[in-house]
Amino acid sequence: MKATAGSGFAARWAPTVLLGGILFYLVAVPLIVLLVSSVKPTGLPLDQGWTLSNYARTYSDPKFYELVWTTFRFAVGASLLALSIGVLMAWLVERTDLPAKGLVRVMVILPMATPPLLLAIGWIMLLSPRTGFINDVLVGTLGLEGAPFDIFSLSGMIFVEALSLVPSTFLILSPAFRNMDPNLEEAAVTSGAGFWLMLRRIVLPLLLPAILAAGAFLMIVGFVVFDIPGIIGMPVGIFVLASHIVYLAHDAAGGMSQYGLISAIAVFFLAILFLLAWTYQRATRQAGRFVTVTGKNFRPRPFQLKGWRWPAFGIVVVYFMLATVAPIGILTWASLMPFYASPSWEMLQNVTLANHEAFFSNRRAVQAAQNSVIIAVVASTLVALLSVLISWTVVRSKAAGKKFIDILSFMPIAIPGVMIGVALIYVYLVFSWTGIYGSVWIIVIAYLTTYISFGSRATHGVMTQLHPDLEDAARTSGAGWLRSMWRVIVPLTLPAILAVWIWVLAHCMRELSSALLLQGNNNRTVPVLLYNYWSGGQPNRAAAVGVWLVVAMLVVVSLWQFLVSRSRVGGAKG
Amino acid sequence: MLEINNLRMEYRSEHVSHLAVDDISLSVRPGEFFTLLGPSGCGKTTTLRSVAGLETPTGGAISINGEPVFSHDRALNVPTQKRDISMVFQSYAIWPHMSVFGNVAFPLQAAGMPSRQVRSKVDDVLSLVGLADYADRSATQLSGGQQQRVAVARAFVKEAAILLLDEPLSNLDAKLREQMRREMRHLQKRVGTTSIYVTHDQDEALSLSDRIAVIDGGNLIELGTPTELYLKPKSTFTASFIGQADLIECQVVGKAADGAKVRTPFGELIAGVHPHLAGSATHVLVRPECVELIDAATHDTNTFDGTITSVMFSGKSVEYHVRLANDFEITVQTPPIVLREAGASVRMHIPPERCVLLAGERRTGIEPRQTAVAA
Numbered sequence: 042m043k044a045t046a047g048s049g050f051a052a053r054w055a056p057t058v059l060l061g062g063i064l065f066y067l068v069a070v071p072l073i074v075l076l077v078s079s080v081k082p083t084g085l086p087l088d089q090g091w092t093l094s095n096y097a098r099t100y101s102d103p104k105f106y107e108l109v110w111t112t113f114r115f116a117v118g119a120s121l122l123a124l125s126i127g128v129l130m131a132w133l134v135e136r137t138d139l140p141a142k143g144l145v146r147v148m149v150i151l152p153m154a155t156p157p158l159l160l161a162i163g164w165i166m167l168l169s170p171r172t173g174f175i176n177d178v179l180v181g182t183l184g185l186e187g188a189p190f191d192i193f194s195l196s197g198m199i200f201v202e203a204l205s206l207v208p209s210t211f212l213i214l215s216p217a218f219r220n221m222d223p224n225l226e227e228a229a230v231t232s233g234a235g236f237w238l239m240l241r242r243i244v245l246p247l248l249l250p251a252i253l254a255a256g257a258f259l260m261i262v263g264f265v266v267f268d269i270p271g272i273i274g275m276p277v278g279i280f281v282l283a284s285h286i287v288y289l290a291h292d293a294a295g296g297m298s299q300y301g302l303i304s305a306i307a308v309f310f311l312a313i314l315f316l317l318a319w320t321y322q323r324a325t326r327q328a329g330r331f332v333t334v335t336g337k338n339f340r341p342r343p344f345q346l347k348g349w350r351w352p353a354f355g356i357v358v359v360y361f362m363l364a365t366v367a368p369i370g371i372l373t374w375a376s377l378m379p380f381y382a383s384p385s386w387e388m389l390q391n392v393t394l395a396n397h398e399a400f401f402s403n404r405r406a407v408q409a410a411q412n413s414v415i416i417a418v419v420a421s422t423l424v425a426l427l428s429v430l431i432s433w434t435v436v437r438s439k440a441a442g443k444k445f446i447d448i449l450s451f452m453p454i455a456i457p458g459v460m461i462g463v464a465l466i467y468v469y470l471v472f473s474w475t476g477i478y479g480s481v482w483i484i485v486i487a488y489l490t491t492y493i494s495f496g497s498r499a500t501h502g503v504m505t506q507l508h509p510d511l512e513d514a515a516r517t518s519g520a521g522w523l524r525s526m527w528r529v530i531v532p533l534t535l536p537a538i539l540a541v542w543i544w545v546l547a548h549c550m551r552e553l554s555s556a557l558l559l560q561g562n563n564n565r566t567v568p569v570l571l572y573n574y575w576s577g578g579q580p581n582r583a584a585a586v587g588v589w590l591v592v593a594m595l596v597v598v599s600l601w602q603f604l605v606s607r608s609r610v611g612g613a614k615g
Numbered sequence: 616m617l618e619i620n621n622l623r624m625e626y627r628s629e630h631v632s633h634l635a636v637d638d639i640s641l642s643v644r645p646g647e648f649f650t651l652l653g654p655s656g657c658g659k660t661t662t663l664r665s666v667a668g669l670e671t672p673t674g675g676a677i678s679i680n681g682e683p684v685f686s687h688d689r690a691l692n693v694p695t696q697k698r699d700i701s702m703v704f705q706s707y708a709i710w711p712h713m714s715v716f717g718n719v720a721f722p723l724q725a726a727g728m729p730s731r732q733v734r735s736k737v738d739d740v741l742s743l744v745g746l747a748d749y750a751d752r753s754a755t756q757l758s759g760g761q762q763q764r765v766a767v768a769r770a771f772v773k774e775a776a777i778l779l780l781d782e783p784l785s786n787l788d789a790k791l792r793e794q795m796r797r798e799m800r801h802l803q804k805r806v807g808t809t810s811i812y813v814t815h816d817q818d819e820a821l822s823l824s825d826r827i828a829v830i831d832g833g834n835l836i837e838l839g840t841p842t843e844l845y846l847k848p849k850s851t852f853t854a855s856f857i858g859q860a861d862l863i864e865c866q867v868v869g870k871a872a873d874g875a876k877v878r879t880p881f882g883e884l885i886a887g888v889h890p891h892l893a894g895s896a897t898h899v900l901v902r903p904e905c906v907e908l909i910d911a912a913t914h915d916t917n918t919f920d921g922t923i924t925s926v927m928f929s930g931k932s933v934e935y936h937v938r939l940a941n942d943f944e945i946t947v948q949t950p951p952i953v954l955r956e957a958g959a960s961v962r963m964h965i966p967p968e969r970c971v972l973l974a975g976e977r978r979t980g981i982e983p984r985q986t987a988v989a990a
């Protein structure tokens with residue numbers, strides 16, 4: 042702050058006030074509104090009167106505890122499964138002599154391009170007890186009495202959710218596996234320890250913080266997701282937190298949105314989620330402390346898989362088949378059918394492009410595509426910009442109260458998309474004169490809040506790795522704040538920032554929950570359109586939309602990985 | 616104690632292969648402090664790691680205490696944890712999730728020692744390295760020097776037949792490095808473990824070792840005691856790698872009572888070391904600190920007149936560049952007793968017993984004063 046340093050107080054507070062204001066508006070306002078609404082008779086924050094009846098009704102209802110229990114089992118199950126697969130994949134890729142590692146990385150990360158709701162739809166088509174393709178084949182070939190698998194169950198939901206969480210798990214864990222100084226393991230061996238003792242006493246304890254961080258992250262996601270439990274569980278009455286909120290907001294008896302109840306439930310889950318977020322934060326920090334790479338003499342010695350090389354590669358292929366090839370394959374098939382039918386030679390003659398043509402000629406579909414692009418581009422750009430400023434302030438500047446900024450920007454990780462959706466409904470129903478309610482901008486605001494925590498964590502990492510001397514060198518060369526930012530900080534961090542930008546872009550394109558709640562006539566996104574087709578009984582049209590969504594996602598995810606591999610200072614996580 | 620025979624290590628990746636160790640054979644005696652010295656990338660670490668069993672060489676054989684632990688031809692490869700060795704890593708490799716005690720106790724626990732015994736042994740070793748009061752500290756709260764001591768303690772406690780040390784002092788700052796060097800030597804003498812020490816730092820090698828193996832390009836160049844290698848090196852590589860050296864091209868023209876008579880660009884000189892090389896000698900080695908600046912002609916031979924062209928004062932010594940006949944420049948280093956200025960005329964004497972004849976390739980442009988750079 043060359044020129045402004047003299048004005049002391051103002052300069053020290055300016056970034057905090059500015060960013061604090063924006064974050065307060067994005068994060069704290071919805072939370073406050075949610076809290077207020079929970080003690081309002083109608084559930085609308087500006088209405089008359091106060092009441093505790095929402096709490097009384099919620100917490101005296103045994104169904105509520107059933108909901109908590111189901112959500113808990115879903116989150117724990119999906120987290121454990123995803124963690125097991127993710128740890129295995131990270132270890133295989135970073136620490137062993139697995140063949141074709143480049144291809145393996147692609148096979149583990151690419152499933153991110155499949156939006157979870159499509160994964161759910163794909164797996165319903167494969168494993169539904171009545172029409173599921175795999176069930177049909179198994180019944181036919183093995184001569185079984187009934188379908189061996191039922192996707193419409195808690196285990197079905199857990200299975201699909203875990204598949205969709207593996208890429209994130211892998212991305213969180215693989216740096217920890219990669220950065221562990223191999224000398225630490227070798228020191229154990231030269232101390233006389235065998236493989237298992239080394240694993241138990243050295244490797245696992247060292248990786249524990251990273252695994253814990255990944256676990257906490259997965260639990261958070263497990264608690265907040267809507268798409269997979271919404272698609273698989275809702276039709277058969279298996280509710281988790283997010284799907285229950287959507288149910289209360291949309292479909293509850295009488296068509297009246299039960300906002301007061303939603304808020305009372307939300308408060309309970311927010312408490313759990315903030316606890317998880319705190320664990321995550323601490324574990325991440327601990328993991329950072331354990332990174333002991335010295336740079337010198339660093340030579341990873343891959344674990345020799347010997348006879349297990351190709352079987353291990355086979356496991357990765359199986360995962361890729363389950364997470365991408367099979368569900369996308371059946372979706373593609375469905376998108377080419379005039380009505381829903383399992384794949385067979387006879388049906389091949391009915392192949393038609395009608396669903397795809399309908400997608401491209403339908404005005405509403407085209408509008409949804411436009412909305413999706415506008416929302417994704419604007420939201421991800423704002424997230425990237427805001428994240429850089431937040432990280433610079435938190436990591437680099439001497440601004441007063443930067444801790445406050447840090448906490449505010451991290452909090453949204455614990456706020457489910459559906460809750461943000463509901464809270465924004467309250468806010469902009471009240472401020473209906475702004476015209477934001479029902480427009481694409483309300484969704485932009487929702488995504489901004491949802492992804493600011495991911496964005497700022499990722500840019501934190503980038504800023505931390507950038508040596509402070511580089512910036513100071515620019516300053517001592519006579520460059521002001523703006524110039525050193527523009528000529529030094531931005532170019533050095535650009536690839537990593539672009540990676541964050543694309544990561545958010547990809548997630549905005551596939552995100553369903555808040556957009557679903559905030560949908561009006563003119564702001565539907567592609568996932569919302571898809572969801573509507575699907576729940577409205579038009580699986581083939583849904584499949585056609587899905588195929589094109591996946592194509593778009595593939596492009597974005599490939600670009601993202603390309604940028605990550607090019608960025609010197611590390612890419613996004615999660 | 617340790618026998619290495621025709622060790623060869625070729626790193627093969629998908630397309631390229633890299634020969635890190637070409638052909639190294641050596642034998643280390645019990646209780647010896649043996650150093651592998653060479654420039655960065657010459658294959659020292661690879662050799663050491665092969666002894667530890669952390670790399671699988673592509674040729675040769677290794678035996679420890681008379682027992683073969685590796686043999687390429689017999690497809691024998693004893694796993695690291697079964698070898699009677701312990702190792703200190705360049706990065707220390709202190710486990711950050713354990714206390715100092717936990718780190719040092721680990722090798723004993725791995726060997727299945729009862730915990731009462733473990734405690735007393737660890738305490739002994741910790742006081743040996745001066746960390747008695749730090750047992751319960753977390754390993755991450757230690758300074759670099761303390762971490763280094765923990766690493767040494769962890770290696771000592773195992774009481775293995777051979778202690779392997781890979782540049783253990785290279786991450787310390789200069790002052791601490793010298794202190795630790797002394798401590799290390801002291802400890803090793805006291806405990807008497809056979810030690811293989813890897814370094815690229817010639818000062819460290821000279822002051823610590825009983826014997827030094829000079830390695831370059833994956834081959835053993837020369838093996839000897841510090842004084843042999845410094846004062847009577849047999850190869851131009853050793854001569855220029857260890858210490859400062861003026862390698863002067865020369866030709867032997869005759870015999871003298873105390874050596875060989877050689878012709879150099881700046882006149883005739885008697886070289887007392889390796890006179891038997893005779894016609895095959897290509898260079899004569901003169902170390903700057905072995906040249907005396909004298910006032911009167913007190914010697915009959917090896918005395919030359921010249922002019923000082925530059926002076927560099929570095930505290931414990933002064934370095935002069937002196938121009939001799941035929942514009943030949945030579946470096947002279949003296950203690951700062953008499954200070955001289957550039958431009959002054961001087962007379963120098965080079966004792967014949969410090970002029971070393973060497974047989975190298977005859978080529979011009981040999982780099983004088985080649986010193987090691989960081990690994």
Ligand SMILES: Nc1ncnc2c1ncn2[C@@H]1O[C@H](COP(=O)(O)OP(=O)(O)O)[C@@H](O)[C@H]1O
Nearest residue numbers: 340626633635654655656657658659660661990
């Ligand atoms: N895992 C490896 N793969 C390929 N080349 C290697 C590997 N490890 C070491 N090398 C190469 O082998 C040579 C010798 O390495 P090293 O033994 O570490 O040298 P030093 O310890 O003497 O500096 C170097 O050129 C190095 O680049």
Ligand SMILES: [Mg+2]
Nearest residue numbers: 338659660990
């Ligand atoms: Mg080395």
